[in-house]
Amino acid sequence: MNADEGPDVADVRPLDVPAADGRFGVYVHVPFCSVRCGYCDFNTYTADELGEGATRASYADTAVAEVRRMAATVGPRPVETVFFGGGTPTQLPAEDLVRIVRAIDDELAVAPDAEVTSEANPDSVTPASLATMRAGGFNRISFGVQSAVPHVLATLDRTHDPERVPQAVQWAREAGFEQVSVDLIYGTPGESMDDWRTSLEAAVALEPDHVSAYALIVEDGTAFARKVRRGEVTMPDDDETADKYLLADDLLTAAGLGWYELSNWATGEAARCRHNLLYWRGDDWWGVGPGAHSHLRHGDASARRWWNVKHPAAYAQRLTAGQSPEHDGEDIDAATAHVERVMLEVRLRDGLALEQLDADARDVAADLERRGLCVLAEGSVVLTRSGRLLADAVVRELLP
Numbered sequence: 454m455n456a457d458e459g460p461d462v463a464d465v466r467p468l469d470v471p472a473a474d475g476r477f478g479v480y481v482h483v484p485f486c487s488v489r490c491g492y493c494d495f496n497t498y499t500a501d502e503l504g505e506g507a508t509r510a511s512y513a514d515t516a517v518a519e520v521r522r523m524a525a526t527v528g529p530r531p532v533e534t535v536f537f538g539g540g541t542p543t544q545l546p547a548e549d550l551v552r553i554v555r556a557i558d559d560e561l562a563v564a565p566d567a568e569v570t571s572e573a574n575p576d577s578v579t580p581a582s583l584a585t586m587r588a589g590g591f592n593r594i595s596f597g598v599q600s601a602v603p604h605v606l607a608t609l610d611r612t613h614d615p616e617r618v619p620q621a622v623q624w625a626r627e628a629g630f631e632q633v634s635v636d637l638i639y640g641t642p643g644e645s646m647d648d649w650r651t652s653l654e655a656a657v658a659l660e661p662d663h664v665s666a667y668a669l670i671v672e673d674g675t676a677f678a679r680k681v682r683r684g685e686v687t688m689p690d691d692d693e694t695a696d697k698y699l700l701a702d703d704l705l706t707a708a709g710l711g712w713y714e715l716s717n718w719a720t721g722e723a724a725r726c727r728h729n730l731l732y733w734r735g736d737d738w739w740g741v742g743p744g745a746h747s748h749l750r751h752g753d754a755s756a757r758r759w760w761n762v763k764h765p766a767a768y769a770q771r772l773t774a775g776q777s778p779e780h781d782g783e784d785i786d787a788a789t790a791h792v793e794r795v796m797l798e799v800r801l802r803d804g805l806a807l808e809q810l811d812a813d814a815r816d817v818a819a820d821l822e823r824r825g826l827c828v829l830a831e832g833s834v835v836l837t838r839s840g841r842l843l844a845d846a847v848v849r850e851l852l853p
Contacts, residue, residue, distance in 0.1 A: 475750065477527070478534035478731045479557055481516060482742030483542040484765050485509055511769065513549035516741050517556040518772040523739045524560035527749070531564045532557055534728035534738075537571040541597075547582040551589025553741075558590070568593055568632075568727040575621040576613040583628040593726075594625050595634040595665075601655035602648045605641050609669075615655070622659045632724055634663035639697040641669050642687055649697050650704070657708040662724040664710055665717050666701045668694050695842050702838065713802045715841055733797045735790065743768035743778070756785040796848050804833030805851075814851050821847060 535557060542550060550571060557563055570593040571586065583594070600606050601615045625633050635656045639649050656664055669688075702712060710718035714733065719725045731738060735756075740747045744763040750756040759782025762768050771778040785793075791809070798805040807815060807829065818834050821827045826840035826847055840847055 476533055476731055476734075476736035477530050478536065478728050478736070478738040479520075479523070479532055479561075480728070480738055480740045480742075480745060481535065481537045481542070481553055482740060482745040483512070483537055483539040483545055484743050485512075485540050485544040509545060512545060512765070513552050515769045515772050516553050519741045519778060520553065520556045520560055522772075522777065523741065527561070527739065530561055532561050533564050533567055534731055535563065535567065535569045536728040539572060541574050541577055542571045543573040543577040543582065547585035547589070550586060550591070554590045563590065570595060570632075570634075570726070570728060572597060572636075573621075574613055575618045578621055578624065580624045580627065583624050583630070587628040587630055592630060593632040593634065594630050595636060595663075595726075596621060596625075597636045598652075598656065599636065599638045600641065600644070600648070601652040602644070605644045605648055605652070608641050608643055609638065618655070619659060622661070632662045633659070634665065634726070635659060635661045637664065637666040637701075638669050639666060639701065640688070640694050646693075646696065646700065649700060653701055653704045657704060661710075663717070663719045663726060664705055666698075666705075667716050668698070698842065699838070702841075711802070712841075715800045715836075715844055730801075733801060735794055735797070755787055756790060758783055758785055792852055795851055799834060799836065799848055799851065800844055802835065804830070804835035807832050807834060810834075810851065813853075817850050817853075821850065 535554060537550060537553075554563070554569060563569070569591045571591055572595045574597050586594075596618065597611075598615075598618055599609055599611055601618070603615065606613070606615065622633055622635075637652055637656060639652075653666075702718075705718045706712070710720055712718050713722075713725050714729070717726065717729070728738075735748075735750075737749050738747060739749075740761065743761055743765045746758060746760045748756055748758045759779050761778040762771060762780040768778050794809060795805060798809075807818065810818060818827065818829060821834075821840070822829050825837055826843060827834050827836050829835075834851075836844060836847065
């Protein structure tokens with residue numbers, strides 16, 4: 454099967470349906486953006502990059518068609534989290550976002566206490582759209598703020614006015630959203646420590662329930678990578694990046710937001726992103742949309758992961774023809790699942806259970822504790838602040 458071909462329904466190998474009591478979430482990828490940011494390598498498209506059959510107006514119908522396929526595969530199963538990502542999900546009309554949530558509820562049943570999130574750009578929402586989303590079941594929104602400093606936003610090709618952000622957050626609160634999250638990026642070329650402090654202080658002033666702060670990564674194939682390669686911009690060194698992480702941890706902690714994953718802080722356990730925790734803990738999810746990834750377990754020892762065709766036009770064509778949008782997939786054996794579990798769970802404040810490690814790895818963990826990179830608390834390996842800065846190295850030592 455090549456990139457332009459998708460399997461017929463009959464060609465897709467049947468999946469073992471996991472136990473109904475396991476955690477299950479749905480990710481909905483909305484691949485539309487008004488402008489392509491130079492640093493972004495996500496599967497997103499502006500209007501002039503879309504082919505026939507992939508319009509925003511028809512997207513909800515296409516996504517609902519995959520929701521029905523999902524329900525036919527996994528059977529009745531409560532949905533604990535729904536997460537709309539992108540792209541910019543709020544490029545779609547709020548009514549379309551609500552229609553997709555209702556389809557998930559109709560086909561599988563969204564749990565009464567489910568977390569239902571949408572990402573949003575501050576300039577892509579209005580009081581009316583937020584009110585429609587909230588009435589339609591959304592209870593959490595994540596604003597892509599990235600920076601509060603105009604020249605940093607310009608370097609990132611972000612188009613929103615930072616002065617609009619407090620207004621968007623206020624609208625979300627007035628609409629009744631239970632959780633408001635803010636996404637930040639640090640390490641942009643030309644961003645000083647004072648610039649980063651300004652962004653953090655602006656984020657804290659919003660009184661968010663949750664903050665994500667990610668170091669800028671230069672991804673191959675992006676416009677930003679080409680600028681770096683040509684010497685037009687210079688990335689900060691590792692020491693500066695580490696200092697910015699520590700500043701974020703200091704200011705967010707002082708504001709009452711505690712870290713629960715390397716790049717994520719929340720006001721309490723109830724404000725943690727349950728959908729992302731589902732990923733980090735190796736639970737089950739179905740990804741709806743072009744390029745979306747899915748993961749279902751076969752009992753306790755193995756799982757299957759697969760992903761859809763990437764281009765929205767190809768995705769729409771498969772579903773319109775009654776075909777699976779799946780492009781490819783892989784079986785995850787117990788050994789691979791173990792490696793992934795160590796890589797992800799060691800990043801969590803709750804830590805990695807020592808029982809997941811063999812005797813040699815436990816000895817390594819004890820040595821890491823002596824070196825101040827972790828503590829062995831309540832049967833788990835928990836990173837110290839120094840260990841968080843060297844998390845990848847810690848993982849390499851635990852998985853020689």
